[in-house]
Amino acid sequence: MTTSVATDLWFRRFRTADDDRPPRARLLCFPHAGGAASYFAGLSGRLRPDVDVVAVQYPGRQDRRGEPFATDLATLADRIVEQLGDGPAPDGLPLALFGHSMGATVAYEVARRLERDHERPVDRLVVSARNAPSEHRSAGIHRLDDAGVVAELRRIGGTGGELLADPEMLQLVLPAVRADYTAAETYAWVPGPPLRAPIDGLCGDRDPRVAPEDLRGWAAHTAGGFTLRSVPGDHFYFGADPAPVVSLVRERLTARA
Numbered sequence: 001m002t003t004s005v006a007t008d009l010w011f012r013r014f015r016t017a018d019d020d021r022p023p024r025a026r027l028l029c030f031p032h033a034g035g036a037a038s039y040f041a042g043l044s045g046r047l048r049p050d051v052d053v054v055a056v057q058y059p060g061r062q063d064r065r066g067e068p069f070a071t072d073l074a075t076l077a078d079r080i081v082e083q084l085g086d087g088p089a090p091d092g093l094p095l096a097l098f099g100h101s102m103g104a105t106v107a108y109e110v111a112r113r114l115e116r117d118h119e120r121p122v123d124r125l126v127v128s129a130r131n132a133p134s135e136h137r138s139a140g141i142h143r144l145d146d147a148g149v150v151a152e153l154r155r156i157g158g159t160g161g162e163l164l165a166d167p168e169m170l171q172l173v174l175p176a177v178r179a180d181y182t183a184a185e186t187y188a189w190v191p192g193p194p195l196r197a198p199i200d201g202l203c204g205d206r207d208p209r210v211a212p213e214d215l216r217g218w219a220a221h222t223a224g225g226f227t228l229r230s231v232p233g234d235h236f237y238f239g240a241d242p243a244p245v246v247s248l249v250r251e252r253l254t255a256r257a
Helices: 005-010 037-047 073-084 102-117 146-156 167-185 212-221 243-254
Strands: 011-013 025-030 051-056 095-100 124-128 199-204 226-231
Touching: 005 073, 011 037, 025 037, 025 102, 025 243, 037 051, 037 243, 051 243, 073 102, 073 167, 095 102, 095 243, 102 124, 102 167, 124 243, 146 167, 199 212, 199 243, 212 226, 226 243
Parallel strands: 025 051, 025 095, 095 124, 124 199, 199 226
Antiparallel strands: 011 051
16 A cells, blocks of 8 residues: 555554554455445454555545545546555555445445556455445435435434434535435446456345345356355444454455465
8 A cells, every 4th residue: 555645545544553463464445425434443443453454535524524525436436546556455465345335336446447457456345235336226315305315314224313313413424425325326337347356245134225135236247256145234234243244354365364
């Protein structure tokens, strides 16, 4: 991973001073709509020091609040790959990309670009709570008024009830949520070769938007094999318990290392 000022804006690590043992693998994480890099801090804590967890920070939120939002997923993927410079794992560590919800589509588009433009593609793509790109569908959330967007957030359980009841906090959160939904729901898949990297799918068994079976379409997007795991929980099963992701990453990445 490069260490320029621009890269510091785009990528976050949550390692501590105690993490003096070199990692055995790297996991590059992509947040959901309205999400931020900090969503993966807990996952990093569970995987350290064996796995170097690096989370993407999209523009327009937290410490990047003053920047314009990305409202096109293909352009966002282009910018992320550009910031990766000489590749996300120039040290040769086994590398997986993990994307949750909208982040799964962004991770897929980044993986496509890395396979096309870099000699060393990713080792694995892990997608969570998201339909396959070729089966993309829009619920029209980005066209709803604020009350409609808040109702959707309550339905999928993505934001705490206290925050949704606080008008001031809502004014800070809703612009990022709406911009991300715009990017996610207007995404248009461009046909191309399947990834060489294998794909693992994860989905909550009580997800109100995406059923585990909906992820089977990802199999058509890889020549490396596809697996699917249904886990307990709703759309944001991962925030409540990252254990399924921890288990899969350890099994797929650190075992190989």
